[in-house]
Amino acid sequence: MKRLIGLLLVFTMAFALVSWGGGTVITATEGDNLAESIALFEEAIESMETTDGQLLMPAPIEKEFPDRPEDPDALPEDDAGRYYDMEYVGWDATEKSPDIPESPADGSIGKRVIVIVHGDHAWTTAYERGFKMAGEALGMTIDVWSPNWDQALQDQLIDRAINEEPDAIALIPLSAENATQQFRKITMAGIPAFGTNTLTTSDAMQYMIAWTGPDDWAQMRQLSEKMAEALGGEGGVAYITHNVGTSPYYSRTFGPITQFAEHYPDIKTLDIQSPGFEAAQCKQIVSDWISRFGDDLTGIFLADDAPQATGTIDAIKEAGREDIIVVAAGNSKTGQDLVKSGDIAVINYQSAEADAGLSARTIASWFNGETVLNVGYLMTDMITEENVDSFYPTQW
Amino acid sequence: MQKTSNALDALNRNRAYLILALVLIFALFTPRFYTMFNVRSILSGSALYTFLGVSFTLCLIAGHMDLSVGYMATTGAMVVLGMRTNSGLPWWLAILIAVGVGAIAGTINGLLVTKAKIHSFIATLGMQFVLRGSMYMYCNGAEISVRGEFTLTDAINRAPLKFLPLSNLFICTLAVVIIYLVVLRNTRFGRNVHIMGGNRETAWLAGVKSDKLTTLVFTLSGITCALGGALFAISQGTATPTLGEKGIPPLMVALTATILGGTSMAGGKGNVLKTFASILAIMAMLSVLTTRYGKFELQILFMGLALAVAVIYETLRNYARQKRVGIRPNLADEYARETGKTLHIEK
The missing domain is CATH 3.40.50.2300 (Response regulator)
Known part of the structure; x- marks a missing residue:
């Protein structure tokens, strides 16, 4: 017990002794510039x-936002309204904390x-x-x-x-x-x-004060439009997702799913898997899909255009299924090279x-x-x- | 010569305090280390690791390893927020359920070790993965937060005395350290844990019910870790199933602090206060490293080096000791009794 008190005393005294000026304080430049x-x-x-x-x-882009559904959670999984609070997050948050x-x-x-x-x-x-x-x-x-x-x-x-x-x-x-x-x-x-x-x-x-960044939901909807165009408006699509629970997980999985459900009802969701970002894992999953779904699998939507894409393309080539349309979110050199070689149909530019x-x-x-x-x-x-x-x- | 040896022994025995003092002196040269905010952050940041550290120390004194302490804390964190946010239970009940889950998992660890005769290293390693998988399934891999309900979060982070950087979370942590300190030093339970960890045969001869005691030790470890995880999650306002997976695993901090604090890897000897001092030293050092160099890689490197140095030092000391007195150090006492001469042995 004595040692415990001693320990606390040492820490408190050290703190008290030097708290008056323990280092340099970096402050903003003064004066009117x-x-x-x-x-x-x-x-x-x-x-x-x-x-x-x-x-x-x-310049930042401002976008129009629709009215919020009364109870988004009550909507089905392929209804865009269900994800309203994610897609239009913050647009209606006009009231800021008084501490801002x-x-x-x-x-x-x-x-x-x-x-x-x-x-x-x-x-x-x-x-x-x-x-x-x-x-x-x-x-x-x-x-x-x-x-x-x-x-x-x-x-x-x-x-x-x-x-x-x-x-x-x-x-x-x-x-x-x-x-x-x-x-x-x-x-x-x-x-x-x-x-x-x-x-x-x-x-x-x-x-x-403000949030800036890519409009992942809008980009995924555009990517879905391109994919639907390449698929001729029908087929079966499987998804490899981003890390579960993150905002790109929702936008890059349910962005296309809701877009297809609304505009291309003949494009069906075959499966959704979250193997992470290792090429080998993705290759295994795509190989399984090819065996499991056969010709019903006509498209693959990837949340990433680098390791997920290389694994997917490897599996497709090994199975001789180059007819499968692959689109990917991302803008890496790997992704662009795969677009250039014709292995991936579309990726989105996100600088x-x-x-x-x-x-x-x-x-x-x-x-x-x-x-x-x-x-x-x-x-x-x-x-x-x-x-x-x-x-x-x-x-x- | 003997005086020098005694002084070195004393320094070694108190190395946790020495390291803490050295780090605090080193921190004098670190900009903005001794600010109220920073000291409070360090002390509050040490809370989770202290809960895990005392649990790990308890198990090690009892002659066992509990590698599940990190995921036990993650479980406590996920369950308390899950029960509160997803199930809408009152805080007290959510905390109770989280601690209960920790107690059950800890008891299973104890039973696996005592009844199934599985080495604690393997049993708790397995438990680690069971808890990890369960938590992923429970929350679908995502975090759980307090969803804007910050009343308890603010309360636990508040410092009751404005002129001291001691948050309520840190005060709870101190209370746990004191409880463990008193229990391990001044109760029969504490003495039996030391005897059992030091020499199982002696414990048996002394009438200690080792199986029951071991199970109790693991149960206590589970309770403490789950409580630490729950309090940590409340203080952060969120819980993640991947706590420490990409950075410094809480288990590693607990393990390093326990060994640095002088707890014997062979069991029978240890001190939660020294573990606590080591955790404070580690947290202060991590703060210094981040302030001076800004890179997380240095933190990981430092933790790895600290653990490696502590383990190598302990191993060499054990080797030297065994070489000097044989693998049965109790024979040295018999030697002293029979000959009247003292054989110098480090305890």
Whole structure:
């Protein structure tokens, strides 16, 4: 017991002794540099380009949203209304938490932004590059931290970031469910929070100033349209999903399912599997599908255009079933090469660098005192064999 | 010479406190380490690992390993939020059910070890996978959150004394450490656990009912871990079935802290307070690493190195000890009684 008291005393005394000045505090640049920031902003959004020659900081897209069904959960699984709160998350969240900070309206130059991503990946490297390019062009210092896909580590990094008192924190939440508490924590610490890339639940939207990122649902609907066109409006489709429970899981599985159900009732769902992102696992599942469904299997919808795609194409080629139409979400070099070789029919263009650029643009706009969209979507496109050359070199 | 040896022994016995002190001194040179927010984060962040650490220490003192502590905590976390958010039960009942599930899983561990005669390493490893699979099925692989109901989350994270960085969660953790400390030191149960872990034969001769005691130890471990997981989930407002899978597994922190704290891998010797000090040292060091270098890889590397160094050191010490006194150290006591000479043995 004496030791326990001693232990506590040591910790408390050490804390008390040095808490008056345990290090340097990084603060925002003082003084009015608003005019200079706005001029820099105007120039940067027009001139900066991604490594594949597209705009780095495109204007955010606002979209119309329909009325919410009375009880989405009561709707069938293939009804788009069932996923209303995911597809239109945040669009109706006009009421923000009273703890949301006001814009300092003193310009973006000299501001420090900590970006907490979800994990290390080739996509994340491109995203980080995009954020740093955009930040530099807008006069902001960008620190990117990665928790390697681990929820506990991401929570820990959020605490760390709050402790450093940056001018803003941008977060790609690992989990939609956990995002509410994460954004709430940042906001309650008085730090402006911005959501980026991955959608959260509606609850979380009140604790962030703005969310920017790809409109995965709309892109998946466009991808489904392309697939339906290639299938001639009928057939059997099987799905390999994203990680269960994440927002892309729903958008990349139920986006196409609901789209087909509404517009192409002759396209049936054969199976849905979640083997993760290992090519070998995906190959096994596709081989099983080919044996199980035979000629009824006419299309495969993938949540990823890299390992999932390579595994799928391997299985298809081994079985001699090149007639199966494969479409994939994503925009990697692997995916683009497979489109170019004709193995994949369509993938969607989703720029990692511009995703980051859009977030940086939104944060800078807010520092400049401008009103920002509650939800701002990233521009999009479809990549097919005809236009794939215009999207090289790939970002990741 | 003897004085130097005694001093080194004392340092080694108290290495957990020494490491903690060194880390705290090192942290003086880390920007913004000693802020109210950061110290509170470190202390609250140590809560889950402390629950697991004391459970692991208890089992190790009893001569067993409980590799299921991490998933036992995950189970507690998932069940408490599942019961509250999905089933709408009151908090007290949700916590009770989570702890009950931990108790059942712990008892099964104990029965597998005592009745089925399966080595605890294998039995608890199996339990780890059973719990992992069950939790994936329970929540369909997704997280469960409090869905905007933050009253209890805020309460558990609140520091009752504003000038001290001690949250209610950390105060609960301290209470658990004190309870374990008192029980293991001052009760017959605690003494029997030490005797059983040190020498099963002696325990039998002393009339200790080893099977019953072992089962009880695993049950207590299950209860403590599930309670820790439940409190952690409430404090975070969410529970994930993949806790620590991609980063630092909670089991690894518990194991490292237990060994660093001086608990013998051979059983019979250990101290929950030293385990607790080691966990604080690890958490403080992880905070320093993140602040100074920002990369999670360093945390994983540090944890791996800390565990490796502690295990190698323990192994070498055991080897040296056995070489000096043979594999039956109790013979040294007999030698002392018969000859009147003391054979210097590290205890």
